[in-house]
Structures are given as C-alpha cells and as structure tokens.
Amino acid sequence: MAASGSTNINVFPIPIPISINDDEEDQQPILSPKPPTLDQDQMHRENYVAEVLAEDDIDIVSTDPPPPYPSSNRGSRRTRTNLRSVRITSNQVIEDSVVDDGGGTGDTERTPLLPVNRRRAASHSSMTTPSINSIGHTVLSSSRNVISLFQSDPDNTLDITTTTSLSSDVSFSTRIGRYFRPLVKRAYYSAVFHLLFINFPYELVAWIYLFAGTLTGTTLLITLPLGIILCFLDLIGARAFARGEIYLQTLFHGPLSINAPNPPNPLFSRMRTPESISDSEMGEPVPETSFLKLAYLMFRDPTSYQALFYFLVIKPGITLLIALGILILLPPAFILILPAPAVLRAIRRVGIWQAEIALDALK
Structure with missing residues (x-):
C-alpha cells in the first residue's frame, strides 16, 4: 500500500460474529413450514x-x-x-339372523335400532280368511271347464269296457252313445234344476235381506241398541245363508276339487275349552253358554263378513249371467235335439265352476 495517508479499504468485509440469545430468538418471527413437495403428495396418495x-x-x-x-x-x-x-x-x-322374542338380553352397540323382519307364522285369521288371490286362482283354474264346455267328459258309469275305450277304432254307435249320454243321466238335469230354479231365487232372497240389513244396521249404529240388533240379525242371516249355499252346491254339483268345511261353520253356538277341573277331566270341549261371548265371537269371526261379501258382490253377477244363458240356450237346444247333449255338458261344467267359487269364498 502507498504511504500517502490514504486509508486502506478492504474489498471483502470481515464477518462479524452474531451471538444468538434467548431474547433474540423470541423476537424472531416463526417461519411457516415448507409446502409439501411432489414426492410427499405422491406418498400420501399411495398410503x-x-x-x-x-x-x-x-x-x-x-x-x-x-x-x-x-x-x-x-x-x-x-x-x-x-x-x-x-x-x-x-x-x-x-x-339368517334369529331374533329372540325374549327381549334385548344380547343387545350390543352393533344391534340395529329397528327390529329385523321375521317371517310371520300363519295366524288363525289368516288361515281361515280366503284372500282375493285364492278366489282368483279358483276362477282361473276352473275356467278350464268353461273352455272345454262341449267336450265329452269320461265317467265311470259309462257302459263301455276299458279295451273298447282305449282302442283307436271306436265304432260309430259307441260315439253316438257317448254323445247322447247326458240325456239319460241325472247329474246333468240336477245341475240345470239348481241353476235355473233354485240358485237364482235363493240369491235374490239372500241379496235383499243382507243388503237391507247391512244398510240399515250401519246407518243406525249411532243409535247403539237398534243398530247393534240390526247388525246382529244381518250377520246371523249371512251365516245361515252361507251354510245353505254350501249344502246346495255340494248336493247338486260334483265332483268338486274343493272340499266343503267339515264340520260346517257354526251359526251362533260354539264350543269352548273347559275351565273347571270336573270338565277338564272329561277331555272334551263344552258348549259356551254366555250370550255376550257368543255374540262377540260372531262379530269377530271373519267368515261372517266373507258371507256378506260373497252374497252382495260375487254371487249376483254370476247367478244372473248363468240364469240368462240357460234361458237362452236350453229351450232351442231341446227343440233341435241334436245340440241338447252339448248344452247339458256346458251347463254342468259351469255349475261345477260356480260351486267351486262358492266353496272357496265361504269355507
């Protein structure tokens, strides 16, 4: 350096050591964390x-x-x-889970709040009450009889041997005898007699009685003594008409695919389980003697209202159409003689069809 009195200037300054104290650290601002890199984001996604x-x-x-x-x-x-x-x-x-009737002894935190649906066992009312589906199934299955009205129906009383009936070469006289066989059989005339002379008047009387009783009884229920008496008489009449209907259908028509109720449905009196020790030793039910209990059971019995529905809704249309059809077809058939056996077969099949509907609705 020159000695001319000029000051020496260092090009690179000397670093001054900085002492870091606790107070100075507190005064320094807190730095935010570094944003995550791309590798960290990829790692989080993979995890x-x-x-x-x-x-x-x-x-x-x-x-x-x-x-x-x-x-x-x-x-x-x-x-x-x-x-x-x-x-x-x-x-x-x-x-697959089984729900206990005893209550929530094994309930845990994972037990559902709402009870699990179970398959209901068939109750007495559901077993005795015929549903609309059952009646519809009877109508559809019995409609095969209506479709094959004019076909010759085989009968055990036919005086033809098995070999002759099974052989393909049937003589003309045998075929004629098979065709005209309804003219000499009682079963066909029984069906005609019931459908033409008994069924329509019986339904007319039942419909008038039950319609008047149902209308007046339900209208006068506000006057309890009179309304209850009319409803009581209405249900008694419905049960009586139902028993008579079952008897007539099984008497004039057959064979039926539906069996009649055995024993028949009671009109009013019923049997009860014995309550006293002396009665229970016999092991047989005893008749109920309380009028109030019998009336209460009759009002709760679903067969009472099934009879009302059958006679007021189902049977009127069927009876009217069958009666009109017989009146239109039967006289010309017997006048011409040749179509008479076919018409008798048709009437018998229609009678079996409506009898099965009656038994299915009233049993």
Missing part, C-alpha cells in the same frame, strides 16, 4: 390407496348384523361393486 385396499380385503360377512347407520366416509370410498356386495351380504346376514 391412502393402500388403506382402502386393505379395508376392501377384509371379509365383510360377519356373524353380527351391520350397523344401522354406516359412516359416510367409508361409503364414499367404496366402489360401486363393493357397495353391491355389501348390500347383498348384509341382506343375507339379516335374513
């Missing part, structure tokens, strides 16, 4: 996918029923296929 796959690999079928309210997070993570399998498996678990 998340691994957790989801691990949850899906767990066997969903368990002995315990599923919780009632599954979490929305897990539901959103699952794919559509997994949700479908969970729904099917949970339904199987619910159907």
Whole structure:
C-alpha cells in the first residue's frame, strides 16, 4: 500500500460474529413450514390407496348384523361393486339372523335400532280368511271347464269296457252313445234344476235381506241398541245363508276339487275349552253358554263378513249371467235335439265352476 495517508479499504468485509440469545430468538418471527413437495403428495396418495385396499380385503360377512347407520366416509370410498356386495351380504346376514322374542338380553352397540323382519307364522285369521288371490286362482283354474264346455267328459258309469275305450277304432254307435249320454243321466238335469230354479231365487232372497240389513244396521249404529240388533240379525242371516249355499252346491254339483268345511261353520253356538277341573277331566270341549261371548265371537269371526261379501258382490253377477244363458240356450237346444247333449255338458261344467267359487269364498 502507498504511504500517502490514504486509508486502506478492504474489498471483502470481515464477518462479524452474531451471538444468538434467548431474547433474540423470541423476537424472531416463526417461519411457516415448507409446502409439501411432489414426492410427499405422491406418498400420501399411495398410503391412502393402500388403506382402502386393505379395508376392501377384509371379509365383510360377519356373524353380527351391520350397523344401522354406516359412516359416510367409508361409503364414499367404496366402489360401486363393493357397495353391491355389501348390500347383498348384509341382506343375507339379516335374513339368517334369529331374533329372540325374549327381549334385548344380547343387545350390543352393533344391534340395529329397528327390529329385523321375521317371517310371520300363519295366524288363525289368516288361515281361515280366503284372500282375493285364492278366489282368483279358483276362477282361473276352473275356467278350464268353461273352455272345454262341449267336450265329452269320461265317467265311470259309462257302459263301455276299458279295451273298447282305449282302442283307436271306436265304432260309430259307441260315439253316438257317448254323445247322447247326458240325456239319460241325472247329474246333468240336477245341475240345470239348481241353476235355473233354485240358485237364482235363493240369491235374490239372500241379496235383499243382507243388503237391507247391512244398510240399515250401519246407518243406525249411532243409535247403539237398534243398530247393534240390526247388525246382529244381518250377520246371523249371512251365516245361515252361507251354510245353505254350501249344502246346495255340494248336493247338486260334483265332483268338486274343493272340499266343503267339515264340520260346517257354526251359526251362533260354539264350543269352548273347559275351565273347571270336573270338565277338564272329561277331555272334551263344552258348549259356551254366555250370550255376550257368543255374540262377540260372531262379530269377530271373519267368515261372517266373507258371507256378506260373497252374497252382495260375487254371487249376483254370476247367478244372473248363468240364469240368462240357460234361458237362452236350453229351450232351442231341446227343440233341435241334436245340440241338447252339448248344452247339458256346458251347463254342468259351469255349475261345477260356480260351486267351486262358492266353496272357496265361504269355507
């Protein structure tokens, strides 16, 4: 350096050591964490996918029923296929689980809040009450008789040997005898007699009585003594008409695919289980003597209202159409003689059809 008195200037400054104290650290601002890099985001995604796959690999079928309210997070993570399998498996678990009638002795946190649906056992009312489906099935199955009205029906009373009936070469006289056989058989005339001379008047009397009794009884229920008496007489009449209908149908028509109730439905008196020790030793039911109990049981019996529905709704249309058809077809058939056997067969099959409907509705 020159000695001309000029000051020396260092080009590179000397670093001054800085002492870090606790007070100075407190005064320094807190730096925010660095944002996650791309590698960290990728790592989080891979961990998340691994957790989801691990949850899906767990066997969903368990002995315990599923919780009632599954979490929305897990539901959103699952794919559509997994949700479908969970729904099917949970339904199987619910159907296979047995619910105790005793109460919630084994209830846990995973027990559903709502009770599991059980298969109901057939109660007495459901067994005795014929449904609309049952009547419809009878109508459809019996309609085969209507479709094959004019076919010759085989009968055991036919005076033809088995070999002759089974052989393909049947003589002309045998065929003529088979065709005209209804003209000399009592069963065909019994069906005509019932449908033409008994069925229509019987239904007319029953419909007038039950319609008047139902209308006045339900209208006057506000005046309890009079309304109850009229309803009582209405139900008694319905049960009496139902028993008579079953008897007439089984007497004039057959063979039927539906059996009549045996024993028949009671009109009013009923049997009860013995209450005293002396009666119970006999081992047989005893007749009920309380009028109030008998009336109460009659009002609760579903067969009373089945008879009302049958005579007021089902039977009128069937009876009217059958009576008109017989009046239109039968006289010309007997005048011409040739179509008479076919018409008699048709009337007998229609009679069996309406008799099966009556038994199905009233049993």
